[in-house]
Amino acid sequence: MDSESQPTLAQDKYRTLYAPDNRQNPCLHFRTLDNSSSQPIIGPRISYSHATNSPLHLYYQNASGMNSNIDDYLLAFSDSHYDFIALTETWLDDRTLTSHLFGAEYEGFRCDRGPQNSQKKTGGGVLIAVRCSLKPRQIVDAAWNNLEQVWVSVQLSGRKLYICVVYFPPERTRDKQLIDTHIQSVLAIHDRVKRCDEIVVIGDFNLPNLYWAPKRSGFLYPDPDRSNYHACALNLLDGYNAAMLEQINNNVNENGRCLDLCFVSTRDIAPRLTFAPAPLVKTVSHHPALLLDFDEQNSLDYQEPVQQPRYDFKRTDYDGLLEALLIFDWANNLNPTDVDMAVDDFLSIVTGMIARFVPRKRVRPHKYLPWQSTELRRLKRIKNATFKRYSASGTLSLRNHYRSVNQEYKTLRRRCYANYRRKIERKLKTDPKQFWNFVNAQRKETGLPSVVELATEKADNSSDICRLFAAKFASVFVDESLTTTQISAAASKVALSSSSIASIDIDDRAILAAVTKLKNSNWSGPDGIPATLLKKCIPGLVTALTHLFRLSMSSGRFPLAWKQAYMFPVHKKVIVAILTTTEEYRHCVLHLNCSS
Structure with a gap:
């Protein structure tokens, strides 16, 4: 017979395990409540202060x-x-890029439905987006691939927070392998946590026959008199009990059932979980939006990177710069014999000229998005203030007020964004660069994750991330030493020529012809000389460049300074998730304009 029709054994077990104050655990602590009674605290005990x-x-x-x-x-x-x-x-698939969903504020981690986790081709899927300043890390294991779930961790002040979002399809709630794999992932995370760390598992469990009753601490236990347990549901709850997680969501839907559950690490008092004041995008039947508050804010020192002042080449005094370059005595200021020293002299002189004739500017990050109008910004301030008040009190009147303001804000935001897109589309003829920049931003994966891994080493700041990428890209180059015999064998396959490198003459006309082919751009390589400056000031630079190239040819050496370049990590292929290992990137090099 169906286990749901014979719940007696399971009910008796859960009267023992989950009834208030009777949960069996080898690590029990007690404290006095209201100076009159005792309440067991399930270990590991986590102490939380109410942060200001x-x-x-x-x-x-x-x-x-x-x-x-x-x-x-x-x-x-x-x-x-x-x-x-x-x-x-989420119902997403690989046709929807991560960049289509998350702006610059969030890192998104997805698990879409696919052959590895479902026999169905559509539906399902989960995601979690974490604010970038929290520097999230995804936790993956090949053994968990048959699940629609995502694990991430965040380092807070003095503790780590592990969050899992999971979806159990209705037809698989009795799938023992599925439940066992999920519990294995929960226990694997539990084994790595410290006493002060916290675990949160939230998702759609599709267990409508479970009813929950409150404990004095605010946590919930399955009501054995009203609930029906099948074997897999029993195993699931057993697994959470072993990981010392308890359920806190008792916000039922319009049918009086609770399909979305939230299990958190046991502590003195359950964290606050309420209805969200308004849905993020749309209302979904049977699944009210939920809001979980954590007592303590992340107090790690996070600061936006300080943007150093840089040259504003658009405002360059090109007339003054060209005049200074034309009258400069290049012949007596460039080394006549050593190409490396000559290039260093050239770069030093040009850099000094740039400092004189090019103004600096400090680039500040955009405070507002391009489609946000003045009225939309005003509504956003009101909405944010109302949300803070609702978060503090949770009253019904504030919730209704927030919904009203939020609906007005969303309507205006949608209209502003539509107007912005129409404006971009109209610029296809007049400003095609801006149009294609917008299009490319929609279909490309941009930026880097906040945490990057190489082998067993992890980096979460700019300098360390650059160091890991440098180590990865350097490892793919082979510094091969060839013998004289090998060189001779290779040279014998090359047709003989009466010319030599030293005999090649480069004159002013060759330099001028090469410079005209450069693409107009104010971006520069490590030498700090953009192509636009070269093209506009080439009459004053051609003498120096001719000397440098002739010296390079006659000596048979390429200047060391011109071997420097900027290298950018680029995704190897179009992806739908954030890549966090250097193995998943290839390098793209931006060379110097002078050496090009």
Whole structure:
């Protein structure tokens, strides 16, 4: 017979394990409540102080499909209040790039439905977006690939937070292998945590026959008199009990059932989980949006990178610069015999000229998105203030007020974004560069993850990330030493010529012809000389460049300074998730304009 029709054994077991104050655990602690009674505290005990800073917020919802609302989700992610956004039933596939969803504020981690985790081709899927300043790390294991779930970790002040978003399809809630694999992942994370760390597992479990009753601490236990347990549900709850996680969501849907569950590490008092004041994009039947508050804000020192002043070549005094270069005595200021020293002299002189005639500017990050109008910014300030008040009190009146302001804001935001896109489309003829920049931004994966791995080493700041990429790219080059015999054998296959490198003459006309082929650009390599400057000031530079190239040819040496270049890591292929290992990137090199 079906185990649901004979719940007696399971009910008796859960009366023992999950009834208030009777949960069996070898690590029990006690404290006095209301100076009159004792309450068991399940270990490992986690002490939390109520921080004076704003709490961290996790938004959760079953999205019931995102494909028809991609632009709406992009707009929602671009100015969301939340530090974490977890969604199930995303229905996404590899046709939707991660850059289509998350703005610059979030790193997104996805697990779309595929052959490895489902026999169905569509539906399902989960994702979690984490604010970039929290520097999230994804935790992956090939043994968990049959699950629609994502694990991430975040280092907070003095502790780590592990978050899992998971989706169990209705037809697989009795799949023992699926449940066992999920519990194995939970226990694997539990084995690595310290006593002060915390685990959160949230998702759509599709267990409508479980009913929950509250403990005095605010945590919930399955009500044995109302719930029906099948074997897999029993194994699932056993696994969470072994990992010392307890359920906290008792916000039922319109049918009085709770399909979305949230399990967190046991502590003195359950964290606050309420209805979100408004859905991120749309309301979904049977799945109300939820908001989980964490007591303590991340207090790690995070600062936006300070942008150093840089040259504004668009405002260059090219007339003054050209005049100074024309009257400069290059013959007596460039080394006549050593090409390396001559190039160093040239770069030093040109750099000094740039400092005189090119103004500097400090580049500040854009405070507002390009489609945000003045009225939209005003509404956003009101919305943010209302959300803070609601987060602190949770009253129904503030929730209704927030919904009203949020709806007005979303309507205006959608209209502003539509006007911005129409404006970009109209510029196809007048400003095609801006149009294609917008298009490319929509279809390319841009930027780097906040954490990069190489073998067993991890880096989470700019200098260390650059060091790991440098080590990776250097490893693919082979410094091969050839013998004289090998060189002779290779040379014998090359046709003989009466010319030699030293006999090649480079004159002013060759330099002028090469410079005219450079693409106009104000971007420069490590030498700091952009192509636009070379093209506009070539009459004053041609003498010096001719000397440098002739010296290089006659000596048979390529200047060391011109071997420097900027190298950019580029994704090897189009992806739908954030890549975090250097193995998944290839390098792209930006050479110097002078040596090109």
